[in-house]
Amino acid sequence: MAKSFDEINSKIKDGEVVVVTAEEFKDLVEQKGVSQAAKEVDVVTTATFSPMCSSGAFLNFGHSDPPIRMSKIWLNDVPAYGGLAAVDTYIGATELSETRGFEYGGAQVIQDLLDGKRVELRAESYGTDCYPRKEITTYITLDDLNQAYLYNPRNVYQNYNAATNSTDRMLHTYMGTLLPQCGNVTYCTSGELSPLFNDPVFRTIGIGTRIFLGGAQGYVAWEGTQYIRNQEVIRDGVVQYSGATLAVIGDMKNMSSRFIRAASFEKYGTTLFVGIGIPIPVLDEDMASFLAVRNRDIYTQIVDYGVPRRSRPVLRKVSYEELRSGSVELNGKNVPTAPLSSLRKAREIAQLLKSLISQGKFFLQEPIQKLHEEGRFNPLKETEVE
Amino acid sequence: MQKVKVFMYFPPEKTDKPITYRLVKDYGLMFNILQAQIQPNKKGRLMAELEGTAENIEKGLQYLEEQGVEYRIFNKNIIWHEEKCVHCGACTAVCPSRALNMNGDEWTLTFDHSQCLMCELCVKACPLNAMDVNIFI
Ligand code: SF4
Ligand code: SF4
Numbered sequence: 001m002a003k004s005f006d007e008i009n010s011k012i013k014d015g016e017v018v019v020v021t022a023e024e025f026k027d028l029v030e031q032k033g034v035s036q037a038a039k040e041v042d043v044v045t046t047a048t049f050s051p052m053c054s055s056g057a058f059l060n061f062g063h064s065d066p067p068i069r070m071s072k073i074w075l076n077d078v079p080a081y082g083g084l085a086a087v088d089t090y091i092g093a094t095e096l097s098e099t100r101g102f103e104y105g106g107a108q109v110i111q112d113l114l115d116g117k118r119v120e121l122r123a124e125s126y127g128t129d130c131y132p133r134k135e136i137t138t139y140i141t142l143d144d145l146n147q148a149y150l151y152n153p154r155n156v157y158q159n160y161n162a163a164t165n166s167t168d169r170m171l172h173t174y175m176g177t178l179l180p181q182c183g184n185v186t187y188c189t190s191g192e193l194s195p196l197f198n199d200p201v202f203r204t205i206g207i208g209t210r211i212f213l214g215g216a217q218g219y220v221a222w223e224g225t226q227y228i229r230n231q232e233v234i235r236d237g238v239v240q241y242s243g244a245t246l247a248v249i250g251d252m253k254n255m256s257s258r259f260i261r262a263a264s265f266e267k268y269g270t271t272l273f274v275g276i277g278i279p280i281p282v283l284d285e286d287m288a289s290f291l292a293v294r295n296r297d298i299y300t301q302i303v304d305y306g307v308p309r310r311s312r313p314v315l316r317k318v319s320y321e322e323l324r325s326g327s328v329e330l331n332g333k334n335v336p337t338a339p340l341s342s343l344r345k346a347r348e349i350a351q352l353l354k355s356l357i358s359q360g361k362f363f364l365q366e367p368i369q370k371l372h373e374e375g376r377f378n379p380l381k382e383t384e385v386e
Numbered sequence: 387m388q389k390v391k392v393f394m395y396f397p398p399e400k401t402d403k404p405i406t407y408r409l410v411k412d413y414g415l416m417f418n419i420l421q422a423q424i425q426p427n428k429k430g431r432l433m434a435e436l437e438g439t440a441e442n443i444e445k446g447l448q449y450l451e452e453q454g455v456e457y458r459i460f461n462k463n464i465i466w467h468e469e470k471c472v473h474c475g476a477c478t479a480v481c482p483s484r485a486l487n488m489n490g491d492e493w494t495l496t497f498d499h500s501q502c503l504m505c506e507l508c509v510k511a512c513p514l515n516a517m518d519v520n521i522f523i
Contacts, residue, residue, distance in 0.1 A: 049472065051513065103515075176476045177511040184479045261472055263513035271513070273472060326488075338479030340513075342472045343493040 002284040005366040008042045012360055019043040019279075019357045021350040022193050022291065029292040038288035043364065045353040046195040047212070047277040049345035050188055051263055053174065054154035054225060055272040056092040057110055057252055060146040061121065063087055064138075069131035070123035074098070075109045075140075082123070086131055090151075093262075093272040105270030107262035110150075113142040114257045148252040150214065150260075154224040156276055158196035158243035159300055162187040162323060162337075164315065164330065167306035172267035176340050178305055182315075182330055185302055185337045190346040191295045191320035195278040196244055198291050204280050206367025211248060212277030212353045214260040217362065218250025229375040244375065248276065259349065275345060277353040281364055295320035302330065310379060389437045391420070391460040391504070394450065396430035405453055406432070413446040414438055420483065420503055435500055460504055462521045466497045470516040477508040477517060 011017040018041050020028065025044045029037045059080075061070075069086040073079070077099045081090040093107040112119055118139045127134045142148055164185045165171045165178035172178075176186045191197070199205050209220040224245025259275030282288050300323075301314045318328055327334045356362035396405070409415050416437035424430035436443055450457050473495045477486045485501035486508055488494070508517045 049474075051474075172510075176513075177480045177507065179480065186476070186479050261514065264515065265513050266510040273474070273513075336479075339475040339488070339493075340479075342474040344473040347493075 003042065003281065004283070005281060005364050008281050009363050011042055012357055012363055015358075015360055017042045017357060019045060019354045021347070021354055022046045022198055022280075023347070023350070025282075025288075025291050026192060026294055029288065034288045034292055035285050037292070038282050038285045041282050041288075043357055044198065044280045044282060044291050045277055045350045045357070046193055046198045046280060047275070047346040047349035047353065048156060048190045048194050048341060049259070049273060049275045049349060050157075050190070050341035051174070051265075051271045052152060052155045052157075052274045053094050053271045055110075055150065055152040055274055056090055056106060057113075057148055057150050059089050059091065059148050061087040061089075061140060062144075062146050064133065064136055066133045067131050068123060068125045068133035068136055069128055070125055070136075072124040074120075074122045075106075076104070076112070076119050077122075078104065078106050078109050080106070080109075094269055096269055102267070102269055103264055105262075105264070107264075107270045107272040110252070110272060111257050111260065111262035113145075113148065114252065114255055114260055116141060116143075142253060149249060150218070150252050150255065150274075151221065151247070151249045152274065153247050154226060154245045155248050155274055156195055156224070156246040156278075157189065158194075158200070158245065159298070160188050161303040162300050162318060163305045164302055164335070165306045166304050171305060172265065173305050174265055174268050174271065175305060176338070177266065182304075182333070182335055185323070185328055185330065185335050186340050187300065187320075187323045187337065188340040189300075189320075190341050190343050191298065191324065192293060193343070193346050193350060195276070195280075196246075197293055197298055199278075199280050199287075200243075200290060200293075202244070202371050203287060203290075204283065204367070205246070205278060206370045208365055208368035209278065210363065210365035211250075211279075212275075212349060212356075212362070213248055213250035214252075214255035214275055215258060216250045216252070216254035218248055219365070220246050220367075221249040222247040223371045223375065226377045227372070227375040228377045229371075229373060244371070259345075273342070273345075275349050277349040279353060279357060279362070279364055295324055302328070387437060388440050388443060389435055389500075390443060391433070391435050392447070393458045393460070394432045394434070395456040396424065396432065397454055398427050398429055400430075400454060405450070405455060406434075408449065409436070409446045413442040413449070415442055415446050418500060420501065433503065462504060462519050463499065464497075464502050464504065464506070464508065465518045465520045466495075467516045467518065470514050471495055472514055474513070477512045480507040480511045482507070 071082045077097045095106040097104040122137045163175035261273040418435040421433040489496045
């Protein structure tokens with residue numbers, strides 16, 4: 001029997017909803033079968049806690065007296081965008097401090113704001129008739145800001161490559177430290193708990209879907225940048241390779257550094273760990289079979305990051321079950337694997353979202369518009385400079 | 387009881403001698419080998435953790451010196467700031483001794499100090515700055 005978003009929401013309101021995490025749901029399917037699990041469960045919670053570089057926040061400072069049209073802006077010496085209206089800015093997670101290099105960047109500014117710390121705001125302007133002031137240095141806190149919302153153009157990767165390094169030297173990458181001669185393999189998704197492995201065809205996730213974002217209730221705003229959707233990504237209803245992404249939005253004032261954490265990768269730079277949870281309604285048996293997917297069914301590819309090209313060689317295909325086992329076979333050797341995405345944190349989020357829904361504090365939002373059914377990730381064409 | 391980590395360098399002619407055995411037998415030291423590179427007739431290298439009373443450790447080290455074994459005591463250790471850790475696992479990718487390990491089904495980081503080789507690879511590999519070197523005198 002099919003259920004609608006509305007029916008599930010009234011159950012949430014009446015305190016009758018049955019919610020389980022994605023991992024619990026898969027176990028249930030193995031015990032009782034898909035059709036029984038589809039009957040018993042209304043909502044399944046999925047989650048991820050991973051470094052996501054394409055993250056940042058829009059901030060509005062309010063006006064000083066006399067006012068300034070800020071055209072160059074720094075927050076704790078990290079440059080923020082000055083090309084918006086007078087006192088609006090966007091601070092990106094990977095922007096580095098001009099004084100502290102790799103160890104401090106936009107991600108750390110965001111975390112400092114979330115932690116209630118005072119952040120130095122410095123701005124310059126060329127001065128106009130309406131905004132005469134040319135410079136300002138002051139301090140701000142999250143509470144002082146008129147608006148502060150995270151808007152991450154690319155989060156929640158459907159799937160991502162695993163990385164290794166065939167060269168003779170150690171590499172420091174956004175996929176962590178890669179030992180020489182394929183000495184390790186790193187991977188970066190929460191596998192079967194990760195949102196877009198559980199709704200690979202976007203039946204329930206689209207523009208307007210309400211999500212858990214960094215502790216707040218946020219939304220899917222758009223398709224993510226570098227969104228890939230086509231026949232090759234999904235075969236037999238299962239995600240095979242890197243695929244879709246989501247752009248997400250949420251109010252920073254309701255977030256916490258328990259679920260948003262600044263990070264810095266050696267010789268790479270700063271990035272933001274973003275905690276995201278997405279509830280998926282068990283609309284019918286078809287939806288339940290998508291949600292039943294296990295780590296042994298989902299694959300990614302081990303890619304050689306030792307080759308510094310856009311298309312890096314793929315060494316082999318590998319299941320998440322094998323990656324999670326602690327080692328994989330590569331060129332006849334047993335190579336240790338390590339995650340970069342925190343499964344423990346993702347589980348914490350999935351459990352928390354489950355209890356929010358059970359307590360009637362989080363309702364489902366049906367997408368107001370579907371995401372594109374086709375998505376291609378085109379390379380940058382370099383045109384000769386005339 | 388105290389614990390110290392020592393690097394020992396054996397001259398080629400000494401590697402056959404049961405020096406480590408004497409440390410255990412005569413000085414009652416617990417001897418935990420962390421890394422060893424010993425081949426007959428070559429200079430050998432051994433990294434071990436010694437555990438015993440302060441007095442016996444001192445005597446044991448004196449014995450090493452008498453036997454012509456050079457040694458170096460570690461004056462640093464690695465600290466894991468658990469409150470900063472998000473249990474991502476990035477540090478386990480580089481840890482050569484598995485001192486850092488993701489514990490089974492919980493996917494929670496565990497740190498076994500006694501297995502640590504002080505290579506400091508995890509300090510750079512941790513994106514959260516949760517691993518640190520602590521130097522003491
Ligand atoms: S890399 Fe750092 S944050 Fe991640 S598990 Fe290791 S110590 Fe914890
Ligand atoms: S210093 Fe080296 S051996 Fe010790 S925990 Fe860190 S990586 Fe492992």
